[in-house]
Amino acid sequence: MAYRLDEQIGYILRLANQRHASVFNKHSDLGLTPTQFAALVRIGEMGSCSQNLLGRRTAMDVATIKGVVTRLKAKGFIQLSADPGDKRRTVVSLSPQGQDVLDQLHQFGARVTEDTLAPLNKEERKVFLDMLKRLT
Amino acid sequence: MAYRLDEQIGYILRLANQRHASVFNKHSDLGLTPTQFAALVRIGEMGSCSQNLLGRRTAMDVATIKGVVTRLKAKGFIQLSADPGDKRRTVVSLSPQGQDVLDQLHQFGARVTEDTLAPLNKEERKVFLDMLKRLT
DNA sequence: GGATGTTTATTAGTGTACAAACGAATATAC
DNA sequence: GTATATTCGTTTGTACACTAATAAACATCC
Numbered sequence: 508m509a510y511r512l513d514e515q516i517g518y519i520l521r522l523a524n525q526r527h528a529s530v531f532n533k534h535s536d537l538g539l540t541p542t543q544f545a546a547l548v549r550i551g552e553m554g555s556c557s558q559n560l561l562g563r564r565t566a567m568d569v570a571t572i573k574g575v576v577t578r579l580k581a582k583g584f585i586q587l588s589a590d591p592g593d594k595r596r597t598v599v600s601l602s603p604q605g606q607d608v609l610d611q612l613h614q615f616g617a618r619v620t621e622d623t624l625a626p627l628n629k630e631e632r633k634v635f636l637d638m639l640k641r642l643t
Numbered sequence: 644m645a646y647r648l649d650e651q652i653g654y655i656l657r658l659a660n661q662r663h664a665s666v667f668n669k670h671s672d673l674g675l676t677p678t679q680f681a682a683l684v685r686i687g688e689m690g691s692c693s694q695n696l697l698g699r700r701t702a703m704d705v706a707t708i709k710g711v712v713t714r715l716k717a718k719g720f721i722q723l724s725a726d727p728g729d730k731r732r733t734v735v736s737l738s739p740q741g742q743d744v745l746d747q748l749h750q751f752g753a754r755v756t757e758d759t760l761a762p763l764n765k766e767e768r769k770v771f772l773d774m775l776k777r778l779t
Numbered sequence: 780g781g782a783t784g785t786t787t788a789t790t791a792g793t794g795t796a797c798a799a800a801c802g803a804a805t806a807t808a809c
Numbered sequence: 810g811t812a813t814a815t816t817c818g819t820t821t822g823t824a825c826a827c828t829a830a831t832a833a834a835c836a837t838c839c
Contacts, residue, residue, distance in 0.1 A: 510684075510749035510752065510753065511688070512681055512684045512685055512688065512701075512752075514756075514772070515681070515684075515752055515755075515756055516663060516755075516756045516759050516760055516772070516775075517660075517663045517664075517667060517677050517681075517755060517756070517759065518677075518681050519772065519775050519776055519779060520656065520659055520660050520663055520775070521660070521677070521678075521681075521702065522702055522779035523656055523775055523778045523779050524653075524656050524657070524660055525702060525779075526778060526779055527652060527653045527656055527778075528653075531653060541653050541654075541657070542657075545648055545651070545653075545654050545657075548646075548648045548651075549648055552647070552648065565648075566657065566658055566661060613646035616646065616648075616651055617646065619651075619652075619653060620650075620651055620652045620653070623652050623653065623778065624652055624778070626777040626778055627774055627777065627778070631774060634770070634774075635771070635774045635775075636650070636652070636655065638763055638767060638770075638771045639652075639655050639656070639659055639771075639775075640655055641762040641763065642659045642662060642663075642759065642760070642762055642763070643655060643658035643659050643661075643662055
């Protein structure tokens with residue numbers, strides 16, 4: 508059997524990611540990227556936390572979360588403050604505007620997942636998500 | 644049911660991609676990135692072709708394939724030439740060194756796919772790859 | 780309480796990834 | 810055979826993503 512790029516898991520994962528990004532951008536009205544979306548939703552789940560912890564809980568490198576936080580701050584969705592108990596830390600929390608859009612983000616996210624998984628039926632989606640999670 | 648980031652297909656896909664990249668880099672001895680690997684294998688499949696066509700066949704943007712070709716050329720795996728019939732085109736082909744490592748690349752790629760899919764058994768892999776392809 | 784080690788954040792450098800705009804070359808329409 | 814459209818490659822700008830190095834703050838051990 509000849510080796511084929513189209514059967515490589517890494518290549519197919521890249522294609523699936525591209526399609527998801529395309530679906531995401533098609534529906535996005537808030538001007539967020541998938542990464543910024545993930546960080547914002549996670550802050551909503553966790554409440555305020557340090558920039559470093561936020562990076563770990565969203566699987567982002569320290570350098571990556573730094574840029575994401577900078578851009579979310581510039582867009583007005585989050586606010587930063589000093590941690591009174593630890594001078595190393597920058598505490599990240601939702602701004603009032605960030606709080607306001609949280610429900611909207613959840614609905615948006617659900618729609619993106621729905622559209623991305625559209626080629627699979629209900630039963631397949633469950634099986635697929637389960638297997639995909641095991642690969643992480 | 645509360646909305647959760649950990650159930651978002653886009654987020655999980657990103658995690659799976661991260662794990663694949665990690666497996667790829669752990670085994671890589673040729674100093675290639677997954678993207679460079681994909682381009683090189685594709686040239687091996689197609690023979691020489693234009694830079695633009697190579698980009699389309701590896702799902703890379705014109706600006707992206709430009710950088711990838713530049714770096715593969717710098718590493719000595721490919722060579723560039725002018726298309727005698729179309730002055731717009733840059734023809735990309737494997738260098739002798741690129742030809743030499745092709746078999747090695749195939750074996751390497753098979754091992755990366757194997758290791759990345761390790762959490763799934765034989766039957767599951769088939770089902771998973773089939774469903775993943777439908778999402779592209 | 781002082782040496783040691785860890786955590787947190789920043790910076791610099793490399794490599795995807797995409798959009799937009801551009802000029803040159805080619806193809807098509809009429 | 811000329812106007813129009815398309816293709817090809819390049820460049821600019823923004824946004825991840827990771828490595829490595831650095832410095833400040835904190836924790837621990839003795």
